[in-house]
Amino acid sequence: MDFPSKLIENAVGELSKLPGIGKKTALRLALHLLKAETDTTATLAEALAKMRFDIRYCDTCHNISDTAECSICANKLRDHSIICVVSDIRDVIAIENTGQYKGGYHVLGGVISPIEGIGPSDLQIDSLVERISAPDSEIKEVILAISPTMEGDTTAFYLSRKLRDFAEVHISSIARGIPMGGELEYADEITLGRSIVERQRQAK
Amino acid sequence: MDFPSKLIENAVGELSKLPGIGKKTALRLALHLLKAETDTTATLAEALAKMRFDIRYCDTCHNISDTAECSICANKLRDHSIICVVSDIRDVIAIENTGQYKGGYHVLGGVISPIEGIGPSDLQIDSLVERISAPDSEIKEVILAISPTMEGDTTAFYLSRKLRDFAEVHISSIARGIPMGGELEYADEITLGRSIVERQRQAK
The missing domain is CATH 1.10.8.420 (RecR Domain 1)
Structure with a gap:
């Protein structure tokens, strides 16, 4: 042109x-x-x-911030015994927009991807382990909220191996299943299969 | 958000x-x-x-330019007896990319649109008339290369009325017809009808 x-x-x-x-x-x-x-x-x-x-990044959770401690980490009303581990700042914004979560976050800054040359040391994994192993740590649960792609699953697997030594910390992952408004017949086999195996019992 | x-x-x-x-x-x-x-x-x-x-606009043709006269107007190798009237700078770039045109341009800066409150006085129409009526004008042909939308056709009609007093200047418009690779059965009726009425005789 x-x-x-x-x-x-x-x-x-x-x-x-x-x-x-x-x-x-x-x-x-x-x-x-x-x-x-x-x-x-x-x-x-x-x-x-x-x-x-x-722009600055929060020293604790690596979320973007205007100050050394982000507004979520600084918020005393939130439950800092739960950490939600996400790959990206966009995920923090998406989860915050649901209004359903009142704990803290930890932003990895990406996922493990050998093709793109991103290894565990390029992500904020060591600082997550440090946060959990700190003497004054009050963390009781770590939620792995990483997108279920090939790289995301690898990262989640790596993290759960890294964190299983902390006997007192529960590791959970976001629920997989059929999304709202999704049609059963168009769901992929793995999602549909898992949604039946991990069916949720209704309260009577 | x-x-x-x-x-x-x-x-x-x-x-x-x-x-x-x-x-x-x-x-x-x-x-x-x-x-x-x-x-x-x-x-x-x-x-x-x-x-x-x-950024500056060419004093003559109102094309964008880094200097008072744009590279097209300043080019002595081009045929300045032909002016191609377009609504927008994008059209200049598109026509230049064809490599088929070696004349000058005149950029109107939009099309007449009563809905958006754009009248003839908001466009570079007076300056086009001035260019043609200048005593040292060498302009022999004006090509109206305006998109055939409702507003574009209105603008072309207004221009051809404005310019018909200049007996020595030919007014032409870009050819309408079936585009390259276009399928006859999917062409709209007006285009197909006009492409038959204004058929081009092949050289033997």
């Missing part, structure tokens, strides 16, 4: 490095910014730079 | 103001930037700001 201006070519080039944004979409975004007020672009550029340079 | 950080909330808010980008996509983009080197964000923010503040 030939551009009539080096400035727009640069902007399109940078925008199209973002995931899911190709050259055509990048050009549409650039032309949108050109048509809008200059303030729009200034605010966007500033918000991005500020986010990237000023 | 609740965010654990004001910084990320601001960035997601600004990103999701872009066309075709919702909150979820914006969050994915923001987290991608957080994972990448700080340079990536700095370069992106700078490229956007530089584009918005330093």
Whole structure:
């Protein structure tokens, strides 16, 4: 694609490095910014730079935070005897949005993936073990809330092996089963099979 | 959606103001930037700001440009007796990419749209008339290359009325017909009908 201006070519080039944004979409975004007020672009550029340079990660759970301790870890009303282990910050946001969980988190920062060259040492696994083994630790349960993909299952397996020495800490994983609104006939065999084996008894 | 950080909330808010980008996509983009080197964000923010503040529009054809005269208008090898009138800079890029056109352009900056409150005076129509009526004008042909939508056709009709006083200037419009690879049975009736009425005689 030939551009009539080096400035727009640069902007399109940078925008199209973002995931899911190709050259055509990048050009549409650039032309949108050109048509809008200059303030729009200034605010966007500033918000991005500020986010990237000023962001911090919580020293305890590695969630993103504006301060050394994130708002979840600092919240005295939450139950810090439970830790929910997730791979990504997006998972924290998703679980928080359900409003069903009031414990703490631990963000691994990814999953074990030999193909992408991500090993256990690249993730926040040691710091999770440290949190649990700390003398003043009050942790009673660790929930493994990792997406059930090949890499996710490997990570969960690795973690449960790592954590089984802590006899006093319960390890659980999020329930697998048929999602709300899901049709039985379209569910895959493994999910349907497990949802029958691990059926939930109803209260009478 | 609740965010654990004001910084990320601001960035997601600004990103999701872009066309075709919702909150979820914006969050994915923001987290991608957080994972990448700080340079990536700095370069992106700078490229956007530089584009918005330093961009110029060609004084003659209103194409985007880094200088007062765009590279197309300044090119002495092009045929400046033909002007191709388009609504948008994207159309210039699309036509340039075909490599089939070696004349000049005139970018209107939109199409007449009463619903969006865009009238003829909001577009670069007067400057087109000025270009043609200038005493030293060498323009012999004006090609109306405007998308055949309701608004586009209105704009083309308005333009051809405006330009019909210039007896020495030919007005043409881009050919309508069945696109390459298009199937006759799926073509709409108006296109198919016109492609038969305005059939092109083959050279023997």
